[in-house]
Amino acid sequence: MARPGVSKAEVQRARMGLMKAGKHPSIDAIRIELGNTGSKATIYRHLKEIEADEGGVSSPQASVSEELQAFVANLAGRLEYEAKERLDILQSGHAAQLKRVCEALERTQADARTARLEIERLAAELAGERARRQELEADLAATRLERAEQTAQLGAQVTGLQEQLKAARSHIASLEEKHDNAREALEHFRQSSREQRDREARQHEQQLQYLQGELRASSEALTAKHTELRNGLQEKADALAQLTGVRAEKRQLDDLLRELKPAAQRLAAQTQVADDLRAQASRANSQYETLLARATALGERNLELERQLAALSASAQAQDQLMKDVLARIGSAGNPPMLTQAES
Template structure:
C-alpha cells in the first residue's frame, strides 16, 4: 500500500513525464520526479503494473520499434548507472562534508572549552586584579593619611624651626649687645687707663715738685700729703668700683656663657630635627668660638688691667711711704 500520498496515478504521471523527456522511468528517477517521496518497493510495484498494462496493449508499429526500444533500454540503464554514480559521489561528498562538519564541530567544542577555560582564568585574574586594586586603593588612602600626617609634622617642625630661628636671632641680638657692651667697656677701660696714666704722671710730677718744696713749706707739704691721701682713697675707691664692674661683667659673661651653652643645646636638638639647620649651627658654633676667643682676649686684658692696677697700687704705696719718710725727715730737720 502506498505511503505519504503515493498512488498508481501519481506514479503513472511521473513515468509519462520521464518518457516524454526521453528518460528511462527507473525507480530512482520516478522517486526523484516525485520529490524524493514514497518507498521504492511501492514505486517498483506500480511501475510493473504499468509496464504489464503497456505490454498487454497492442503495440503501435508507428511509434516504437524493437531497435529503438533496445536503445532506449540501454540509454536508460546508462543513465541509471550515471545517476547512481552521481548519487554515490554526492553521498561521498556529503559524508566528507559531514566528517568535515563534525571535525569543525569538535574544533568548535575544543575552542569553546579553551575559551571557557580562558574565561575562568581571566575571571580569576580579574578577581585578583580587583583585590590588588582594592589593596592599592587602601594603600593609597593610607599613604594619603601618612602624607597628611607628615605634612602636619613638617608644618610643626617648620613652626618650631621658626621659633628656634627667633630664639637664635634673639640670642644673636643679646650677643651683639654683649659685644657692644664689651667694646664699650674696653674703650672706657682704655680711656680710664689713659686718664689714670696721665693722672699718675701728673701726680708724680706734683709729688716731685712737692718733694722739692717740702723743706720750704711744711704746711704745703701736709696739705699735699692730705690731698694725696684723698687721691689715694679715691683711686682705691675707683679700683674697688672697677673690680665691682669687673665682677658684674664677669657675671654677664658667665650668663652669656650659659646662654651660649643653651644655644648649643638648642642647636644640637634642632640639628637632630632637620639637616637644614646644620649650616646655621656651624655658623653659630663658629660665632660662639669667636665669642669665646673674644672673651679669652677680654679676660687677658682684664688680667693685664688687674696687674697694672696692682702695679699702680704698689707705686702709690711706695710713694706714700716716701712721703711719710720725707715728712719724718722734714720734722726731724727743724728740731736739729
C-alpha cells in the same frame, strides 16, 4: 564467514541449472542457487561476461519470454550495480563531508573551550586587578590621611621652631646688647683710668718737684702733701677695685656666652630637623603623585581588560552560534539509506 568470492564457472553452472529447471536465471535466483553467497555485483559481472561469450544469444532451449526475462533481469542487475556504485560514491562523499564537519565541529568546540578558558583567565586577572586597585586606593587614602597628619604636625613643629628661633634670636640680641654695653663701659673705664693715671702721674711729678723745692721750706707742707698723696692712692685703689668688679662682670658675660653656645647648637639641630621634615613632606608628595599615576594606569588597564573580555565573549557567542548552525544542518541533511551487502 563468507567465501572469498564466486567464480565465473560457478555462476555459469548455477545459471545453466536454473535454465534446465525451467527457472529464470536472475541474480537473486543464481545467488540462492549458490547458497546465498557472493555479491550481486560480482554475479552481475559474471553474467555479463557469460552473455558476451555467448554472443548475446540465449540457449536454444530458452523461449522469447525467458530471454526477455533474462534481459530484464540483466538490466535490473546492471541498474542495481550502477546504483550501488553511485550509492557508494555518495556514501563516501557524505562520509568525507561528515568527517570534515565533525573535524570543524571539534575545532570549533576546542576554540570555544580555549575562549572560555581565556575568558575565565581574564576574568580572574580582572578580579585580581580590581582587588589590587582597591588595595592601592586604600593605600592612597591612608597615604593622603598620613600626609595630612604629617603636614599638620610639620606645621605645628615649624611654628614651634619659629617661635623658639624668634625667642632665641631675641635673647641673643639682648645678650649682645648687654655685652656691647659692658664692653663700652669697660673701655670707658679703661680710658678714664688711663687719663686719671696720667693726670696723677703728672700731679705726682709736679708735687714731687714742688716738694723737693719746698722740702727745706716747710715740713707742714710736706705732711699735707703726704696726706694728699695718700688720698690719691686711696682713689687709685678704689679705681682698681672698680676695675676688678668690671672684670668679674666681663667674666660672667663670657660664661653666659659659653652657655649660650649649646643653645645655639640646639637651635641649629632643630633647624636641621625642620629641613628634614620638609624633605619628608616633599617625599610624601612625590609618593602621593606616584601612587596617583599608578592608580590611573591601573584604571586604564582595567578598561582594556574589560574591552578584551567583551570581544572574547562576542567571539565565543559567534562560535557557539556557528556550532549550532552546523549541528542543525547535519540534523536536517539526515543519513542516506544503506544497502545491506554480504561479501563472500
